[in-house]
Amino acid sequence: MSETAQKLLQESVGSTVLVKLRGGKELxxxxxxxxxxxxxxxxxxxxxxxxxxxxxxxxxxxxxxVLLISPASG
Amino acid sequence: MSETAQKLLQESVGSTVLVKLRGGKELxxxxxxxxxxxxxxxxxxxxxxxxxxxxxxxxxxxxxxVLLISPASG
Amino acid sequence: MSETAQKLLQESVGSTVLVKLRGGKELxxxxxxxxxxxxxxxxxxxxxxxxxxxxxxxxxxxxxxVLLISPASG
Amino acid sequence: MSETAQKLLQESVGSTVLVKLRGGKELxxxxxxxxxxxxxxxxxxxxxxxxxxxxxxxxxxxxxxVLLISPASG
Amino acid sequence: MSETAQKLLQESVGSTVLVKLRGGKELxxxxxxxxxxxxxxxxxxxxxxxxxxxxxxxxxxxxxxVLLISPASG
Amino acid sequence: MSETAQKLLQESVGSTVLVKLRGGKELxxxxxxxxxxxxxxxxxxxxxxxxxxxxxxxxxxxxxxVLLISPASG
Amino acid sequence: MSETAQKLLQESVGSTVLVKLRGGKELxxxxxxxxxxxxxxxxxxxxxxxxxxxxxxxxxxxxxxVLLISPASG
Structure with missing residues (x-):
């Protein structure tokens, strides 16, 4: 992971995220x-x-x- | 696995969990x-x-x- | 494999097992x-x-x- | 990654890109x-x-x- | 491969086998x-x-x- | 990659190629x-x-x- | 690759082969x-x-x- 990715996820701990999985599931x-x-x-x-x-x-x-993670505040 | 994931699973030993597998199976x-x-x-x-x-x-x-594991008490 | 998994399979040698494979096959x-x-x-x-x-x-x-193995006596 | 790929992506930071994922998603x-x-x-x-x-x-x-990344200015 | 698997295949050299591949092909x-x-x-x-x-x-x-190999004499 | 593959691709730099991807895409x-x-x-x-x-x-x-790459002059 | 496989392919250089790919393509x-x-x-x-x-x-x-390679003379 790039530092930017790591920082983004670090800042999202405690907040709502959207996670898309292979096969189409979404959480x-x-x-x-x-x-x-x-x-x-x-x-x-x-x-x-x-x-x-x-x-x-x-x-x-x-x-x-995991396909992608998107912080709700992103 | 992060420590949080490990701890969560460790605490779930002996309890009911839901496991989703690639391809759609669910146990x-x-x-x-x-x-x-x-x-x-x-x-x-x-x-x-x-x-x-x-x-x-x-x-x-x-x-x-394994796609995901969810402790029933989670 | 955890020791539990290894022990379970070890005890199942000589017994009937169900094996599920990716793609839906079952033996x-x-x-x-x-x-x-x-x-x-x-x-x-x-x-x-x-x-x-x-x-x-x-x-x-x-x-x-292999998706999963289930000893018949499990 | 070849140097060409790395340079191309480096030059695209800050610009619009198209990303195609396995399974058909496009961002x-x-x-x-x-x-x-x-x-x-x-x-x-x-x-x-x-x-x-x-x-x-x-x-x-x-x-x-990721299947491919295409800088909009490419 | 376990020794049992290796021995089984070794004994099958020269004999007919059935091979199942991912995606459903069978030879x-x-x-x-x-x-x-x-x-x-x-x-x-x-x-x-x-x-x-x-x-x-x-x-x-x-x-x-390869999904599985089955010696015809198995 | 074999030397033949490497040489073939090296000679194709600057020329038109056809690229087939898993999932059916073609560029x-x-x-x-x-x-x-x-x-x-x-x-x-x-x-x-x-x-x-x-x-x-x-x-x-x-x-x-990538499934395959084919130089147009191949 | 076993020596047999390597020898078989080595002997097929310069001859016609059939190649089957994952996803069903055949060349x-x-x-x-x-x-x-x-x-x-x-x-x-x-x-x-x-x-x-x-x-x-x-x-x-x-x-x-690649799923399999078959020399035409095989």
Missing amino acids: RGTLKSFDQHLNIVIKDAEEVSAEGSRKLGTVVIRGEN | RGTLKSFDQHLNIVIKDAEEVSAEGSRKLGTVVIRGEN | RGTLKSFDQHLNIVIKDAEEVSAEGSRKLGTVVIRGEN | RGTLKSFDQHLNIVIKDAEEVSAEGSRKLGTVVIRGEN | RGTLKSFDQHLNIVIKDAEEVSAEGSRKLGTVVIRGEN | RGTLKSFDQHLNIVIKDAEEVSAEGSRKLGTVVIRGEN | RGTLKSFDQHLNIVIKDAEEVSAEGSRKLGTVVIRGEN
Whole structure:
């Protein structure tokens, strides 16, 4: 990760982020932590899809399947 | 894995977790163990799908195919 | 693999296991051996699908394509 | 990355780029940073699809899923 | 590969094997050689599909795309 | 890359090449540079599809997603 | 690659080979060179599909996407 990416994610800890995964899944929640492989932990996560949203609580997401992360304040 | 992710999973050993796999499969069961690659062992696992659920017993899941893990208490 | 996973598989050698592969294939048979990459050998294997089952005999399965392994006694 | 690729991206920082991802997603925005794995940060990003565009703000994109990057001035 | 897998394949050299590849392709032929990545050479290979079979002669198969190998005598 | 591949690509710098990507995308343009992972830079690139072509200008293509490269003079 | 595979490909340099790629593409042409990752160069290549064939000239094929190579004389 570039320093810019790392700084952006660091500043987003505690804030809402949108995470898109390979295969089309999309989650929204509060970023709790991340590492350099983009493994991330999200609190109060909701899976968002065309059919509505579904509450998942806290989730550990495997970095390898992350397409992109977007801070809500970005 | 970040320390937060590791701690979260460590606290979930013995509790119910939801595991989503690449390709759309979804399992629910009691987390028995995990390693840093997200290889996990789940007890009393059920595969959950739109067509209902199917009991699988204990399963060893290959970490590479894990999309996310969500502790039921998360 | 965690020690729990290794022990579980070790105890399943000689017993029936269910193996799910990426792409949807599912096999059932007697576990003969495995290694830490989840490369496995199964005896008296049957490929199980919605259209019925097909006997394959002994098979060597490449670990990279394994989604999960479930001991029948699990 | 070849020096040519690195130089091209370096010159595009601050300018609009088009990014195509595996699975068909396409984003347009201002390149903020990149590293040698093509992990990139884009500002004022929009996801562009046949159904129209959707504003995403700042996004961190995982290099592994990048198909190509095209500077708008290219 | 476990020793069991290696021994099984070693004993199958010169005999007919069934090879399943990612993406659904299936080949049958005489195993000529293999290495620890499951790269294999098959003689008198036939590609078998729902539409019938097609003779391919000798083929070199990339191990990474192998799902499983089954000795006909297994 | 074999020396033959490297030499062929080296001789194609400045000439038109056809690049096929995983997932079916196809681009045509002037090869500007490449490295040993087949990361490539193409000038005056056009994406060619059944629905016609679309000008992309200069593009940086991630080698991992390249299926093949064909020099127009090949 | 096993020695058998290497020898087989070495003997096929200058002869016609059939190459099958992940995703279903199929090419036929004269093998010019290969390396241990199955990166290959083919001369007078034709892409063969259900809709007919298309001349591509010389092509550099990325080994990672190769399913199998079959010498025409195999």
